[in-house]
Amino acid sequence: MKPRFTPERQATVLALVAQGEPVVSAMRHIGMSTEPLYRLRRTDPQFEAAYLAAVKQSGAPRGRPVAPRIDEDRVRRLVLEALRLGVSLRQAAAAAGTSAPTVTRLRHDNPQFDQAVTALAPTLRREIDTARARAITLDILGQGGTLQHAADAAGMSPTTLYKIRRADPDFDRAVRAAAKANRRTIPAPGRRGRSGGPVPVDREPVRRLVLDALGRGASLGQAANAAGVHVETVRRIRQEDPEFERAVHAAYQPRSRPLKLSDPETAGACSVAGCPAPKARAKGLCTRHYYQRYRTGRTGPAQQTYGRRPVCQTPDCGRPHRARGYCISCYDRHIRVRDRDTANA
Structure with missing residues (x-):
């Protein structure tokens, strides 16, 4: 792996740091993050000395502290020994007394170590009996x-x-x-066909298992899981089988929260009269009426208020109401009279 932090870029960064430029700005100038610089400071004593000289020349205080050096040869050896035992990379890093990001950094800095870890990678997969x-x-x-x-x-x-x-x-x-x-229908192991559609289900055991689970106090979703089907499949069977629908409702009857019936004749239709939507999305409403009730609190058109504006309460005035029962002219006259009476008092 060819390093991106080349000697030319290192020289550019050191020159900017010596001029007083922050490390973040200097690395951004060459289009890189600060991690390669700190990694090179840990692994290259000459670059570390040059960097400290540049910081001293700029007169700026020393910034982020550098992590202590580790025995990289020992870490590599322990990591490879742990990987041969079949543990994960994180477990191997813990056995070596370091972290997984440190092992990743060592792989990045040492291509031979990276190849050795890659060669052991297939053994990391758990073999299934x-x-x-x-x-x-x-x-x-x-x-x-x-x-x-x-x-x-x-x-x-x-x-x-x-x-x-x-x-x-x-x-x-x-x-x-x-x-x-056990009277169960299991789909084929192949992938779902292009035509899509629900998988055929043996409905008789599904009905029996759902009713048994509901009788034990389970929810409809838990009953569907006990029957090995999706809750939408149970709802579809409820819509197509009125007897099963009544049995499900009877199983829910003793509970404080009753189960909503799904009438096969009106299932899926919007509850607003005259709505042409073929399917209800939520709370018995189509998408348009649901969001209309969410925003305005109603599902019908707003009442028209134009032409019903009250008139002025002054006898024989008839002008439109403006404020406090008066039109604009009578309101101004009323205000003048009130101010005059207040001044005379």
């Missing part, structure tokens, strides 16, 4: 769990589990058979 992961996955699915539960029990992410299924068709068939035995 696929046989153990398969056994745990099939066991969890056999007990009625979901793929998320199986991945958590195996100590991996669902994405890793999908990769194992894609690489092993026999294991994928075993997963599907275990899920089918």
Whole structure:
């Protein structure tokens, strides 16, 4: 890696510092941050002496203190020994008695050390026992769990589990058979198609698991997780199955906060009469009416006030009201009379 802080730039920065220019401004003049300068001061005694001479010549006080020097050979040796044991780079830095940024700086300053760390990088990845992961996955699915539960029990992410299924068709068939035995529908391990759309779901076990979870006091989202589906899938089933909708509402009945019904005939329509919006976004309103009520407190047009302005209360005046029940002429006359009466009193 070719250093950007070349000797020519070093000379430019030292000249600016000797003229009294701050270090930040001097490094900004060459388009760099101050970190290369402080790093070079720690590693190059000659540059450190030249920098101190330039600071002394400028008469400015010494700025940021330089970190104490470390035994770089010892740190490199300890880091490589720790990496060979399979630990992470941060753990290797801690074993060497330093920080991860310091190890990164040593890699930047020493290309050979950087190549040695890079060569050990593949060993840093945690090897997964696929046989153990398969056994745990099939066991969890056999007990009625979901793929998320199986991945958590195996100590991996669902994405890793999908990769194992894609690489092993026999294991994928075993997963599907275990899920089918518990009346669950598991999507294929391949990526979602271009056509998109929801994944088919076996609705009967979903209804049963959702009602069981609601009966135990779970929320609708928690019930959906227990059934292994998204909460939007449960809402879609509620809209399409009136009996399930009534059963869900009955499960919510003993609670202080009732569950909002989703009428299949009016589901998704804006509640404002005459609104052509095909879908409600929030609180039974479309986007336009929701934000109109948020800003103004109403969903209909504002009442027109033009032409209904009150008139002056002076008999036989008829002019538009301006202030305190009078028009502008009568108000001025009233003010003059009041001031005159006040002066005479």
